[in-house]
Amino acid sequence: xxxxxxxxxxxxxxxxxxxxxxxxxxxxxxxxxxxxxxxxxxxxxxxxxxxxxxxxxxxxxxxxxxxxxxxxxxxxxxxxxxxxxxxxxxxxxxxxxxxxxxxxxxxxxxxxxxxxxxxxxxxxxxxxxxxxxxxxxxxxxxxxxxxxxxxxxxxxxxxxxxxxxxxxxxxxxxxxxxxxxxxxxxxxxxxxxxxxxxxxxxxxxxxxxxxxxxxxxxx
Amino acid sequence: xxxxxxxxxxxxxxxxxxxxxxxxxxxxxxxxxxxxxxxxxxxxxxxxxxxxxxxxxxxxxxxxxxxxxxxxxxxxxxxxxxxxxxxxxxxxxxxxxxxxxxxxxxxxxxxxxxxxxxxxxxxxxxxxxxxxxxxxxxxxxxxxxxxxxxxxxxxxxxxxxxxxxxxxxxxxxxxxxxxxxxxxxxxxxxxxxxxxxxxxxxxxxxxxxxxxxxxxxxxxxxxxxxxxxxxxxxxxxxxxxxxxxxxxxxxxxxxxxxxxxxxxxxxxxxxxxxxxxxxxxxxxxxxxxxxxxxxxxxxxxxxxxxxxxxxxxxxxxxxxxxxxxxxxxxxxxxxxxxxxxxxxxxxxxxxxxxxxxxxxxxxxxxxxxxxxxxxxxxxxxxxxxxxxxxxxxxxxxxxxxxxxxxxxxxxxxxxxxxxxxxxxxxxxxxxxxxxxxxxxxxxxxxxxxxxxxxxxxxxxxxxxxxx
Amino acid sequence: xxxxxxxxxxxxxxxxxxxxxxxxxxxxxxxxxxxxxxxxxxxxxxxxxxxxxxxxxxxxxxxxxxxxxxxxxxxxxxxxxxxxxxxxxxxxxxxxxxxxxxxxxxxxxxxxxxxxxxxxxxxxxxxxxxxxxxxxxxxxxxxxxxxxxxxxxxxxxxxxxxxxxxxxxxxxxxxxxxxxxxxxxxxxxxxxxxxxxxxxxxxxxxxxxxxxxxxxxxxxxxxxxxxxxxxx
Numbered sequence: 001x002x003x004x005x006x007x008x009x010x011x012x013x014x015x016x017x018x019x020x021x022x023x024x025x026x027x028x029x030x031x032x033x034x035x036x037x038x039x040x041x042x043x044x045x046x047x048x049x050x051x052x053x054x055x056x057x058x059x060x061x062x063x064x065x066x067x068x069x070x071x072x073x074x075x076x077x078x079x080x081x082x083x084x085x086x087x088x089x090x091x092x093x094x095x096x097x098x099x100x101x102x103x104x105x106x107x108x109x110x111x112x113x114x115x116x117x118x119x120x121x122x123x124x125x126x127x128x129x130x131x132x133x134x135x136x137x138x139x140x141x142x143x144x145x146x147x148x149x150x151x152x153x154x155x156x157x158x159x160x161x162x163x164x165x166x167x168x169x170x171x172x173x174x175x176x177x178x179x180x181x182x183x184x185x186x187x188x189x190x191x192x193x194x195x196x197x198x199x200x201x202x203x204x205x206x207x208x209x210x211x212x213x214x215x216x217x218x219x
Numbered sequence: 220x221x222x223x224x225x226x227x228x229x230x231x232x233x234x235x236x237x238x239x240x241x242x243x244x245x246x247x248x249x250x251x252x253x254x255x256x257x258x259x260x261x262x263x264x265x266x267x268x269x270x271x272x273x274x275x276x277x278x279x280x281x282x283x284x285x286x287x288x289x290x291x292x293x294x295x296x297x298x299x300x301x302x303x304x305x306x307x308x309x310x311x312x313x314x315x316x317x318x319x320x321x322x323x324x325x326x327x328x329x330x331x332x333x334x335x336x337x338x339x340x341x342x343x344x345x346x347x348x349x350x351x352x353x354x355x356x357x358x359x360x361x362x363x364x365x366x367x368x369x370x371x372x373x374x375x376x377x378x379x380x381x382x383x384x385x386x387x388x389x390x391x392x393x394x395x396x397x398x399x400x401x402x403x404x405x406x407x408x409x410x411x412x413x414x415x416x417x418x419x420x421x422x423x424x425x426x427x428x429x430x431x432x433x434x435x436x437x438x439x440x441x442x443x444x445x446x447x448x449x450x451x452x453x454x455x456x457x458x459x460x461x462x463x464x465x466x467x468x469x470x471x472x473x474x475x476x477x478x479x480x481x482x483x484x485x486x487x488x489x490x491x492x493x494x495x496x497x498x499x500x501x502x503x504x505x506x507x508x509x510x511x512x513x514x515x516x517x518x519x520x521x522x523x524x525x526x527x528x529x530x531x532x533x534x535x536x537x538x539x540x541x542x543x544x545x546x547x548x549x550x551x552x553x554x555x556x557x558x559x560x561x562x563x564x565x566x567x568x569x570x571x572x573x574x575x576x577x578x579x580x581x582x583x584x585x586x587x588x589x590x591x592x593x594x595x596x597x598x599x600x601x602x603x604x605x606x607x608x609x610x611x612x613x614x615x616x617x618x619x620x621x622x623x624x625x626x627x628x629x630x631x632x633x634x635x636x637x638x639x640x641x642x643x644x645x646x647x648x649x650x651x652x653x654x655x656x657x658x659x660x661x662x663x664x665x666x667x668x669x670x671x672x673x674x675x676x677x678x679x680x681x682x683x684x685x686x
Numbered sequence: 687x688x689x690x691x692x693x694x695x696x697x698x699x700x701x702x703x704x705x706x707x708x709x710x711x712x713x714x715x716x717x718x719x720x721x722x723x724x725x726x727x728x729x730x731x732x733x734x735x736x737x738x739x740x741x742x743x744x745x746x747x748x749x750x751x752x753x754x755x756x757x758x759x760x761x762x763x764x765x766x767x768x769x770x771x772x773x774x775x776x777x778x779x780x781x782x783x784x785x786x787x788x789x790x791x792x793x794x795x796x797x798x799x800x801x802x803x804x805x806x807x808x809x810x811x812x813x814x815x816x817x818x819x820x821x822x823x824x825x826x827x828x829x830x831x832x833x834x835x836x837x838x839x840x841x842x843x844x845x846x847x848x849x850x851x852x853x854x855x856x857x858x859x860x861x862x863x864x865x866x867x868x869x870x871x872x873x874x875x876x877x878x879x880x881x882x883x884x885x886x887x888x889x890x891x892x893x894x895x896x897x898x899x900x901x902x903x904x905x906x907x908x909x910x911x912x913x914x915x916x917x918x
Contacts, residue, residue: 002303004302004303004304004305004309004510005303007305008287008303008305008459008508008510008514009284009287009288011510011514011515011517012283012284012287012459012514012517013284014514014518015514015515015517015518016281016283016284016517022284022285023281023282023283023284023285024285025282025285025289027281027282027285028278028282028285028464029274029277029278029281031271031274031275031278031468032270032271032274033267033271034264034267034270034271035264035267035268035271035471036263036264036267037470053484056484057487107498110414110415110449111415114411114415127485129484130477130484130485131484131485132485137496137499143496143498143499143500144444144448144490144499144500145448145449145499145500148441148444148445148448148449149415149449166470166473166474167467167470170466170467170469170470170473171467171470173466174466174467177431177433177466177491177493178430178431178466181297181431181493181494181496182493182496183490183491183492183493183496183499183500184489184490184491184492185444185488185489185490185491186473186485186488186489186490186491187487187488188483188484188485188486188487188488189487190487191439191440191441191487191488192439192440192487193355193356193403193439193440194372194439194481195354195355195356195359195372195373195374196355196374196377196378196379196382196399196402196403197243197246197247197375197378197379197399198246198247198250198251198372198375199399201399201400201403203403203407204355204403204406204407204439204440204441204442205353205407205410205411205414205440205441205442205444205445206440206441206444206445206487206488207441227861228860228861228862228863228864231861231863231864232863235863235864235867241867539849539850539852539868540861540864540868543864543867543868543871544864575736576856576857576860576861577861577864578854578857579817579850579852579853579854579857579865579868580734580817580854580855580857581817581821581850581854582817582818582820582821582822583817583821583848583850585821586821596775599733599734599736599738599772599776602734602735602736603736603737603738604736605736606735606736606737607736618731618732618735618737618740619740621727621731621732621740622729622732622737622740622741622743622744624726625695625726625727625729625744625747626726626743626744626747627726628723628724628725628726631695631726631727635698635699638699650897650900652901657859658859660858660859660860660862661858661859661862661897663862663866664862664866664869664870664898664901665866665869665894665897665898665900665901666896666897666900666901667893667897668700668701668893668896668897669700670699670700671699671700671701671702671703673702674698674699674702675693675697675698675702675705675706675721676693676698676705676721676723676725678702679705679706679709679721680721680722680723680725681720681721681722681723682720682722682723682724
């Protein structure tokens, strides 16, 4: 295998000319970034935009006061037939409705996860322009399988977590990746396919139902 | 990767007769094209994003060796095992070795053009390992022994009734509806069990981040998440050109790709993982860095930009040739305008000499490309190589004669006069309806305007009479 | 202004009326129009077909013939595109005349600022924007601005106007069946407008479209934009 490594590196250097010398980090080009890297709009405008864009993906989305969240979570779960929901270890107590049977993720097998109706998670950052929530396997989000295997995903987004653009979100996520190497999952609406005659079908393998609550205050 | 020797014109001629293909394809390409146009129009800095995307990729190619070493180092530090493969056979052998080491007879696979390029499924099959395609369209094609006709929607040439009949024969004997939602549900049920029990997952990657060792898969259905999260072992294969320098650079491509590809603001799921995460996802990660002709492409300073491609398929959807012939006519894993410039470079122009000519040079692909690959320019470049690689004496003679005539104006006037005489028996009602070969290729479907009774320059020209 | 008229080989041979009309329009606007007898072909066919080296002497010939003019005007956006874009990129030619070479409608609208040439043309007309006029020379809506000011002309919109007609130079022969499929869709679109005339700024595309319409036997004809603008 190291033969292949050396051969490929040699081929690259030969293709690039310069007497087959290795390229140096100093040879790299500064990239002109004339595109928007921030969004100047007011936070409330961004929250509205986020809700509109999440709705465009046919996800359920609702702005809600923290005080009303518990009832709303219960209602949303029951509406989708969800009684037994898995919760990540760090999910705040305010986001754990008493009326539902909540199963803490104590190393559940995937088969056990598959038996559950849904999951409640928070998120790390959300993008208004694209209607995207980003999970980073933090304590209030849980490992990746949690938001993947059960058929219903309820996600709570705090209004202050919403940024305007993709670059703003990635700026927040960079340290999560470089320092902690945590995996990221960008979610924009429920699982979907358009493979048959381009007709969109929601729900193939990921959760078929995505419910997003936007709360004003952190718990 | 090989392409059929018959060449594009013959294959296109066959595909053009497939009415269902043309109808489906016409509808699909125009629908996606309109969606793309809408979501691109709402981005005020689209051109700046394209410029940045192009510059980032150019930088990657110019420093590919050092970025690959940085990527390898970051991945290793994050607990992954990095493999290098000079060609498809080496890459397939690495995957097979990992599968054998874990004693599995089946791996679950995310849709990946790179693995199609190296015929991974066939190769694993010979080793007794079944590679299960889990993308909905890829599953359909796999069940039917068919192959992709579009990068984004591979089964676009099939209709719902055909798919229902196929499912009845294969994975869902009880199915009685051809509603796409019911068909998708059947695929979900069939695959779920396999996902939950899979020991080894295989994926490609849309991007690899040199700085952090992060891999990125962009998808819609969630099968990508399943394959990259649930199996304890994951093998990700990526072409060496798939790198971006830094995590920050993804801010450009995660905007360009979904809007150009599916015409969505963002695709449903994007997964990014950096090596192995304790207690979350695969605990054994292999990354295969594949050359398979890419360093050959890199040698060509004009053609090199084909390596910038992020596989969005926007160029297919806007291409007037592709939207009529479909992907199979190109005979390659990479169809459409990008295929016409990438395939001949990957496998050698002498092995795909007709592909660079499969274009009317309308330029729509260049305008649509999110990383500004100047496809028409590369097509011209490769046409020159094709002419040198495959000698066509009659064409060479005709082109040489035309150039000889045009080198002097008196020759051109003389030839015009000659043509006026020669065409006389052919002109009826002011048009020519029939010409001998090879010009019969024109008159089979079109009339030809005759040479005019007098040349404009002859009548109105001033200055030196000869030269 | 002393303008060199570059007819192009296609117009000179098959559409002399388009070149004549181009000269007429420019002279009416008070310009001196010269038709150099030395002109032949820009070499686009050779460059587009893989015979770049054969095109080099033709390009040098173009520059030698037209280098001294204030402007060069041609009734073909495709040839102008080849001159402006491919001469520098493919042949390494760098001469100020390349930038001074323009297609007729872009010259009128963008250089002279003229949108009304005083034409009258009592027909129902649809306009096909050719690929190279859209994406290489990028003349924008110059032809439409001119057409809108033609007296008694009824302009009707062409569905899927920006789709290629399928000409593509030697593509029309090498891939004649694909080219014909593209042409059939273009002719359908043109006929659906009920226009009697389809116009464009490229003789080569008009050769394709006109040939297709003629074979179908309908009443719709392909006419070069210059001829419409020169009509009184």
